[in-house]
Amino acid sequence: MPSTDIKCIPPEASLRRVIREAGMAFAARMDRSMSPGRETLEAAARDILRRLGLPSLYLGFAMVAVDNGFWRERVAAVPFERRLLMLPHCLRDLNGCLGEYDEEGLACAGCGKCSISELKVEAERLGYEVIVAEGTPAVVRAILDGRADAVLGVACLDSLEKAFARISALGIPHMAVPLLRDGCKDTAAELDLIRELMAARNGSAASPVRAYVPLLRMAAGMFEEGRLRSLLEPVLSSGASLRREREGPDALSDVERVALDWLATGGKRFRPFITLAACAARKGSAAMPLSADPWSEFSPDEMRVAAAIEAMHKASLVHDDIEDGDAERYGIGTIHERCGMPRAINVGDYLIGLGYRLVALGRNRFGGERAAEMIAALSDAHVKLARGQGAELALRSRRPSEWTPKTLQEIYALKTAPAFEAALRVGILMAGNDSEYREAARAFSKYLGVGYQIMNDLEDWKAAPARGGPGGFASPRQARKPEAAAAALHASGRAASRRRAEPTILSALAMASLSESEAAEFAGIGDGDAPSEEKRAAIITVYERLGIFDTAEKMVAACRERASIEAMRVEHKALRELLLMIVGTVL
Numbered sequence: 310m311p312s313t314d315i316k317c318i319p320p321e322a323s324l325r326r327v328i329r330e331a332g333m334a335f336a337a338r339m340d341r342s343m344s345p346g347r348e349t350l351e352a353a354a355r356d357i358l359r360r361l362g363l364p365s366l367y368l369g370f371a372m373v374a375v376d377n378g379f380w381r382e383r384v385a386a387v388p389f390e391r392r393l394l395m396l397p398h399c400l401r402d403l404n405g406c407l408g409e410y411d412e413e414g415l416a417c418a419g420c421g422k423c424s425i426s427e428l429k430v431e432a433e434r435l436g437y438e439v440i441v442a443e444g445t446p447a448v449v450r451a452i453l454d455g456r457a458d459a460v461l462g463v464a465c466l467d468s469l470e471k472a473f474a475r476i477s478a479l480g481i482p483h484m485a486v487p488l489l490r491d492g493c494k495d496t497a498a499e500l501d502l503i504r505e506l507m508a509a510r511n512g513s514a515a516s517p518v519r520a521y522v523p524l525l526r527m528a529a530g531m532f533e534e535g536r537l538r539s540l541l542e543p544v545l546s547s548g549a550s551l552r553r554e555r556e557g558p559d560a561l562s563d564v565e566r567v568a569l570d571w572l573a574t575g576g577k578r579f580r581p582f583i584t585l586a587a588c589a590a591r592k593g594s595a596a597m598p599l600s601a602d603p604w605s606e607f608s609p610d611e612m613r614v615a616a617a618i619e620a621m622h623k624a625s626l627v628h629d630d631i632e633d634g635d636a637e638r639y640g641i642g643t644i645h646e647r648c649g650m651p652r653a654i655n656v657g658d659y660l661i662g663l664g665y666r667l668v669a670l671g672r673n674r675f676g677g678e679r680a681a682e683m684i685a686a687l688s689d690a691h692v693k694l695a696r697g698q699g700a701e702l703a704l705r706s707r708r709p710s711e712w713t714p715k716t717l718q719e720i721y722a723l724k725t726a727p728a729f730e731a732a733l734r735v736g737i738l739m740a741g742n743d744s745e746y747r748e749a750a751r752a753f754s755k756y757l758g759v760g761y762q763i764m765n766d767l768e769d770w771k772a773a774p775a776r777g778g779p780g781g782f783a784s785p786r787q788a789r790k791p792e793a794a795a796a797a798l799h800a801s802g803r804a805a806s807r808r809r810a811e812p813t814i815l816s817a818l819a820m821a822s823l824s825e826s827e828a829a830e831f832a833g834i835g836d837g838d839a840p841s842e843e844k845r846a847a848i849i850t851v852y853e854r855l856g857i858f859d860t861a862e863k864m865v866a867a868c869r870e871r872a873s874i875e876a877m878r879v880e881h882k883a884l885r886e887l888l889l890m891i892v893g894t895v896l
Contacts (some may be wrong), residue, residue, distance in 0.1 A: 315368035316466040318489055325499075328367065332374025339379055343519060343596070343886065344480050346893070350375050369466040373485050376477070377506075383482040383518060384459045385511035389436035393457035393471075394507065395448055396425055397464045397488065399496045405763035424500055432507055437461075448472070452481055452522060453529050456601050461506055463498055464488060478893030480520025480596060518594035521586065521890055523603045528582035531612060532619065540613055541569070544666050567648060568659045572616075572623050575639030580622050580732045583891065588738025590883035596890075598893055611739050613684065615666035618732050620665075621687065624660035625694060626825045627818045632702060633811075661691070668735070679738050686734040690727035697723025704812045709820050709832040712774050712812040718759055721814070726758025729891075737884075746879065753875040753888055760868025760896045766813040767861050770849065814864070815857050822855045866874035869896040 319325045335353050339345060345353075354371035358364070363371075384392070429439045438457055440447050451457050459482040462472060469485050474484050484506050486670060489497045530536060538545075546562055586595035588611060589603070597603065627637075630643040631653055637643060645653035665684060672680035700720045733750045737743040743750075820828050834847050852858055869892055876888035 314368075315365050315367040315388075316470075318370055318466070318487055318508045319367055322499075325362075325370070327361065328357065328363070328371050329374045329377070331361060332371060332376075333378035333381070336375050336378025340520060341379075344477050344520075345376065345379055345828060346477075346889070348476065369470065370487060373466070373469065373487055376473070377484045380482050380484055381506075381509065382511060384484050385505075385509040385559050386460065387459040387482060389510070392437050393448060393451055393464040394428070394432045394437045394439045395459045395464070396428060396439065397468070397496065398425075398441050399488075424498065428500070428503060431504065435507065437507070440653055449475065449479075450480070452476075453525050454598060455526055458468075458522075459483060461503075462486070462518055463503060465496070475894050478890045479522055479525065480518055480890075481522060481583075482518065482599075484726040518598075519594065519886055520599055521596055521887075523587050523597050523601045524589065524595055525578075527603045527607075528578040528585055528615065530582065531616060532576075532578060536571060537569070537573055537616070540609065541663075541667075543670060544663065545569075564652070564655055564659045567644065567652065568656045571627070571644060571656065572620055572660065574641070576617060576619070576623070579894075580728060581619045582698065583729065583732040584615040584618050584736035585611070585893075586887050587733050587884070588739040590739035590887045591737050591881070594883045595887050596883075608674060610674040613667040613670055614735055614739060617664040617687070618735065620660045620667065621664035621691065624657045624664070628662070629659035629698070632698065671739075675739065679742075681737050682743070683735045686731045686738070690731035693723045693727040697721070697725075700890075701812065709816065712817040712820055712827060714814060714817045714820065714821060717812060717814045720812075721759045721762035722755050724758070725762045726754045726756075729757050730754035746881075746884070749875060749879050756868045756872035756875065757892065757895055760865045760872065761867050763814050763861055764896065765867070766815050767865070769781055770813070770815055770852065770858075814861055815852055818857045818860055819851055822857075865896060872896065 313709060319328065332353075333887075336358060338352075350372040351368070354671060355365070357371050357375070358367060374546045425441055429441075432439050438451060440451065442448070448460055448462075452460070460476060461484050462469065462476075463486045464472065465488045469487060473485055486499060486503050486506065489499060531540065544566060585603075585607065589595040589606060589685065626638065627644050630638060631650065633647050635643055636646050641647075643653075644656055648656070664687065668687065669680060669791050670681050676681070697720050700716075704716065704720070730750050730753075733754065734743055736748065737746055737750070819831060823831055829852055831848075834844050835853075872892045873889060876885055879885040879888060
């Protein structure tokens with residue numbers, strides 16, 4: 310859905326019903342083995358609108374109708390107590406709402422002054438978990454924590470497009486109800502339809518759809534204390550322990566204690582998932598029924614390789630936080646803030662060594678040649694990351710006029726892409742030779758990494774005046790719920806202080822668009838360690854005037870398209886499906 314002119318809601322209930330019925334009929338003829346992608350839904354929706362003689366204004370609504378038709382039977386087969394209801398906070402009574410925000414969204418006070426309270430009571434009576442939030446973080450967290458196996462979401466079409474693209478890519482059964490009127494306040498929803506879908510129940514088992522959720526849950530579960538200790542036992546010193554409490558000084562095991570505590574803390578665990586999924590896909594398929602138990606599919610050596618990917622990622626975060634001067638990550642102090650700079654550097658170094666050691670432990674299972682290939686892939690990624698980070702650090706000391714879009718994209722390709730490439734390659738190598746997939750993994754990861762980094766820049770800077778606050782600014786994840794800004798930062802793992810004048814694709818695009826005098830003035834705005842609220846507002850004003858946000862979003866879309874093209878070139882069906890899922894999830 311590329312533009313808002315195809316995201317209109319049919320004004321008449323009778324017309325909405327006709328489109329929904331057509332969507333159900335179309336979905337009944339679809340392949341039920343894998344969740345439909347965006348292209349499939351759009352083609353189906355266009356066909357429906359053409360046959361009904363309706364304009365493309367309703368394309369987004371028709372896509373939701375087809376998607377609901379595909380998933381309704383499967384959602385209805387999930388027990389109520391395994392379902393999650395996602396409601397938009399914009400349904401609340403702005404003047405009388407007594408709810409407060411936490412890290413998952415709006416905590417409804419149950420005052421009965423709006424439809425949120427009514428729906429929440431009815432849903433919880435059935436057994437649902439209810440989350441009042443925009444976007445996917447809280448929902449995906451609930452899915453990966455094993456709290457829910459299906460989602461019913463209510464939101465505007467813009468939010469549904471972003472939220473349910475990721476949920477669909479993961480293969481999670483879901484249905485959606487678009488708001489009749491959006492705008493982030495005084496919105497309206499079809500309450501009767503929400504109640505109907507909420508109460509839908511199908512006692513007979515629906516044909517299972519293969520999903521990536523079991524492996525995602527496994528990747529997260531590997532870093533729970535008991536399992537992580539068991540996996541790492543062969544490499545821990547005799548005095549090391551994995552615990553948060555501090556039971557007296559133990560200098561010999563200090564670095565291990567801090568490093569393992571950090572390894573078990575926070576993070577999405579997406580990189581170790583990629584490794585496990587690439588291995589599973591090469592063997593057969595990474596997607597499986599939600600009820601599947603993937604733990605028996607992997608040996609301890611294979612799980613240790615996935616843990617190595619995360620260890621080396623966490624090492625890069627320790628060093629990155631030092632270099633960027635960040636004070637918080639995952640809502641807690643960074644390692645250098647809590648332990649001091651020297652110990653933090655040592656912890657990062659330990660985690661790098663731990664990663665290589667965990668891979669080397671599997672040499673008997675994988676064979677010396679394949680183990681060496683894995684270590685070569687990791688070391689190549691390690692060197693490229695250091696080169697990319699070094700280039701960025703060097704660029705910070707140069708004139709902003711040298712911050713060119715081409716240079717920034719080259720840095721992003723070095724900083725971020727190799728980690729994705731290494732995760733893919735070592736996963737494939739665990740299942741056999743990877744020679745026929747090396748070039749595909751490299752090209753795919755390049756576009757994925759650059760797009761991911763540009764998205765991070767957008768999330769940091771694309772902002773709007775924070776509603777309810779005196780001229781403050783919030784990221785897109787916070788702009789519609791300013792009261793939750795601190796909680797959102799906690800959930801994202803990014804530090805609130807990360808707003809200094811650093812080279813980004815946005816600043817590089819701006820410098821390329823400004824005259825010499827304008828560029829000098831713009832560079833002066835960001836001088837200093839952390840731009841004030843006023844300076845930040847001035848920078849954002851420049852970005853908006855020059856259309857920088859739109860340009861960066863088009864760059865992300867281009868990276869998404871190129872990564873998808875590279876994925877489609879892979880002949881191995883399960884690997885191709887996995888790569889497309891990764892694109893849908895990351896970008």
